[in-house]
Amino acid sequence: MKPIIVIPTFNEKDNIAALLQEIFALSVVGLEVVVVDDNSPDGTAKIVEDMSHHHFVHVINREKKLGLGSAYIAGFKKALALGATHIFEMDADFSHNPKDIPRLLDEAKEHDLVIGSRRVAGGKIVGWNVVRHCTSYGATLFARMFLGLHAKDVTAGFRCMKREVLESIDLDAIASNGYAFQEELLFLIQQKHFSIKEIPVLFVDRKRGVSKLGKKDIIEFFTTIRRLRKKK
Numbered sequence: 001m002k003p004i005i006v007i008p009t010f011n012e013k014d015n016i017a018a019l020l021q022e023i024f025a026l027s028v029v030g031l032e033v034v035v036v037d038d039n040s041p042d043g044t045a046k047i048v049e050d051m052s053h054h055h056f057v058h059v060i061n062r063e064k065k066l067g068l069g070s071a072y073i074a075g076f077k078k079a080l081a082l083g084a085t086h087i088f089e090m091d092a093d094f095s096h097n098p099k100d101i102p103r104l105l106d107e108a109k110e111h112d113l114v115i116g117s118r119r120v121a122g123g124k125i126v127g128w129n130v131v132r133h134c135t136s137y138g139a140t141l142f143a144r145m146f147l148g149l150h151a152k153d154v155t156a157g158f159r160c161m162k163r164e165v166l167e168s169i170d171l172d173a174i175a176s177n178g179y180a181f182q183e184e185l186l187f188l189i190q191q192k193h194f195s196i197k198e199i200p201v202l203f204v205d206r207k208r209g210v211s212k213l214g215k216k217d218i219i220e221f222f223t224t225i226r227r228l229r230k231k232k
């Protein structure tokens, strides 16, 4: 088995080294990490490059901030080329607990996509303000209603997919580039009838660094729903 965790980063210098250390402290055989950095002004990529001498961590350096969606696509392609059996999505900011990685991987024995879900029994979001809760809840409701998504946490960025899932999808055809990327990918996976399982996770808002979620992303989320609806 060769699970590869793809982590997009933009200005995560206060999180990335500690996160990678926690990931590599797990007893998961064959685990590797691909960090996709968009030329973070705070030097995130250099921290990861220095760690790559001692750990199985690869860095993709992109010239500028090109968006979350394209960062994930670049990371997925690299993970597939490295021979990953399972590919994870994960934030760099400790909102996703590295200790949940083995649980997700274990569920992936039975399912093609496993979502670390905040919206099933036992899952929880800690540290968001009311506005963020309402935005996320509204986005989830709309996406489920208009796209017929079965998963309860459609915007989750903590996922584990079997390689066959990504191999079956035309990654270059994914048009959304911000946070809408997560709903579009989920839509495509569901359309191909892969088995999807949600397991509860505790999501804790970042303690260090700032969120990159912007108004543009929220608008794109809803325009993506309109675009994908036509493909249902």
Ligand SMILES: Nc1nc2c(ncn2[C@@H]2O[C@H](COP(=O)(O)OP(=O)(O)O)[C@@H](O)[C@H]2O)c(=O)[nH]1
Pocket: 007, 008, 009, 010, 011, 012, 036, 037, 038, 065, 066, 067, 068, 071, 090, 091, 092, 093, 095, 157, 206, 210, 211, 212, 213
């Ligand atoms: N490479 C890259 N990473 C990004 C970009 N936007 C966000 N990220 C990273 O994607 C992850 C999720 O973003 P984050 O700001 O934590 O979003 P939030 O958890 O929804 O508030 C973090 O690891 C960010 O550093 C981007 O444009 N390019």
Ligand SMILES: [Mg+2]
Pocket: 091, 092, 093, 095, 206
């Ligand atoms: Mg985050």
